[in-house]
Amino acid sequence: EMADNEIDYNIVFPDAGTSERHWKGTKEPVVILLGWAGCKDKHLSKYSAIYNEQGCVTIRYTAPMRTLFISESVGYKELSNTALKLLEILFDYEVENSPVFFHIFSNGGFMVYRYMVELLHTDKQFSSLCVVGAIVDSAPGSRDIRGALNALSANLGTHISIFLRYIILAVFAVSVFLLRVVLYPLTKYIHKNHYDAVEDEPPAWPHFFLYSKADQVVRYRDVELFVESLKRKDVPVDSFDFVSSSHVAHFRIFPEQYVSMCLKFLGACMKDLGETKVRKRHQIQEQ
Incomplete structure (x- = not known):
């Protein structure tokens, strides 16, 4: 059991031979995977395996349900502290000089990503980090109460009574409607939602x-x-x-196409990074 001030994450390092074979002397990417609400680590690990097999370091994290559905809904920025700890992991394991790549799932992952983006924009400690790209799966959604209720309902499980389920969903719907729709023109000055925050300063x-x-x-x-x-x-x-796959089910329904797209995009981002470094080197030599 982790202490309250710790976050429950998993980090996997590939063997050196796999990294060298895929990245040929350049630093292998660190892929940060941010799970959807209620995502079990065994599910997220299937996605991280895509990158581990390519010689990448992976960090997996899924925010707790109470944080996503309660703290964020009422504007308590608990996830900001989580985002800080996730970025500090890069320094703890001395991979802060490696390219960083995000793979984000649903609004649950995007809410964490939002705070990581803000820290990368504003915190001097992280100004040296080199982010090369981000894949966003089934996100972001904006102030959709029906979608939020569907997500919460799916995550409540079958172990609670129907009566209690309806009470929880009703209270959640009313509070989200008030804070995120009716009062949002005012509350956004205190706490923007994840969608607007990243859209305004991407x-x-x-x-x-x-x-x-x-x-x-x-x-x-x-x-x-x-x-x-x-x-x-x-x-x-x-x-x-x-077109036809349901929420965060694209990999399950179209596994080969999904993996191919993710790795192609990661490869393009790494290629862009290499070309940028070469350009900078030439600029320095010309000065």
């Missing part, structure tokens, strides 16, 4: 959004509008609509 690294029109938790239009907004702000962005 990071400059490339993003790849994987989503589906069949998603019942995050509206596909929310994702498409977010992508369009990032494009207007000159963020390199790509997206792919799986």
